[in-house]
Amino acid sequence: MHGSDGDPAVARDLTGVRITHIGGPTALIEVDGWRLLSDPTFDPPGRKYNFGWGTGSVKLAGPAIAASDLAPLDAVLLTHDHHDDNLDPAGRALLPSAGVVVTTVSGAKRLGGGARGLEAWGKTRLEAPGRPSIEITATPCRHGPPLSHALVGDVIGFALGWEGQRHGMLWISGDTVLYDGAREVADRLEVDIAVLHLGGVQFPVTGPVRYTMTAKDAVELCRLIRPRTAIPLHYEGWKHFKEGREAIEREFALAPQDIRRRIRWLPIGAAVELGASGE
Numbered sequence: 001m002h003g004s005d006g007d008p009a010v011a012r013d014l015t016g017v018r019i020t021h022i023g024g025p026t027a028l029i030e031v032d033g034w035r036l037l038s039d040p041t042f043d044p045p046g047r048k049y050n051f052g053w054g055t056g057s058v059k060l061a062g063p064a065i066a067a068s069d070l071a072p073l074d075a076v077l078l079t080h081d082h083h084d085d086n087l088d089p090a091g092r093a094l095l096p097s098a099g100v101v102v103t104t105v106s107g108a109k110r111l112g113g114g115a116r117g118l119e120a121w122g123k124t125r126l127e128a129p130g131r132p133s134i135e136i137t138a139t140p141c142r143h144g145p146p147l148s149h150a151l152v153g154d155v156i157g158f159a160l161g162w163e164g165q166r167h168g169m170l171w172i173s174g175d176t177v178l179y180d181g182a183r184e185v186a187d188r189l190e191v192d193i194a195v196l197h198l199g200g201v202q203f204p205v206t207g208p209v210r211y212t213m214t215a216k217d218a219v220e221l222c223r224l225i226r227p228r229t230a231i232p233l234h235y236e237g238w239k240h241f242k243e244g245r246e247a248i249e250r251e252f253a254l255a256p257q258d259i260r261r262r263i264r265w266l267p268i269g270a271a272v273e274l275g276a277s278g279e
Helices: 089-097 105-111 180-186 217-226 245-252
Strands: 017-023 026-033 034-038 049-052 054-056 071-077 098-104 117-118 123-126 134-140 155-163 170-171 192-199 228-233 271-273
Touching: 017 192, 017 228, 026 155, 071 089, 089 098, 098 155, 105 117, 105 170, 117 123, 134 180, 180 217, 192 217, 217 228, 217 245
Parallel strands: 034 071, 071 098, 098 117, 170 192, 192 228
Antiparallel strands: 017 026, 017 271, 026 034, 049 054, 123 134, 134 155, 155 170
């Protein structure tokens, strides 16, 4: 099954959402005058990165949009700061130009500069004159198998809520496997748009162990959360992403129609209107 690629020519309503997939985990989210960037990765391809404990990767594709073309940015939503595939050197250099950086508590301490740190289910708010405030809720992530925290560190996802949403929140899963913390989102939040970090990450040193969700996991999570729109991200551009779009689509093809109809692939580099939360 091929999920539908977005059409950037779709008309926008006043409370619609526009998302641009820049590459890997990086996306620009625009809503009601706000410009929010997730997990900035803007290095060119070809470099090898060491993630620690014998893990690492090579970047295979550069960003579809240069960091210098994104200003102004109101906030960066950083699921974690300590892995280069979520915050590479060029992405790190961008942070001072963002109005606010929201990340993990440990990440905020490392970054300094007024970064806001959240534990799972903690909240913070973005406010600016003439715009609706956005409440950001951190959601749980486990970036690997049980007992892997010493290797993978702290990670969070983000649920975004603002006045006028009629069908639920916009949720970014963050780098996580499918586990009870991720399933808890279904019990605690109403989700309209789910941005799912996939890729089925693996490393040779740890064999078959996964560090992010597979497509099969995404199907199960969508069955629980039932978003109107589910957007795959974090599946291309890096060597350690072991499930690319073709493999993900094969798995989605086996899912019930009720799940398949929710999937929305975003063309990399093009802004896509999702009129979602205000229809």
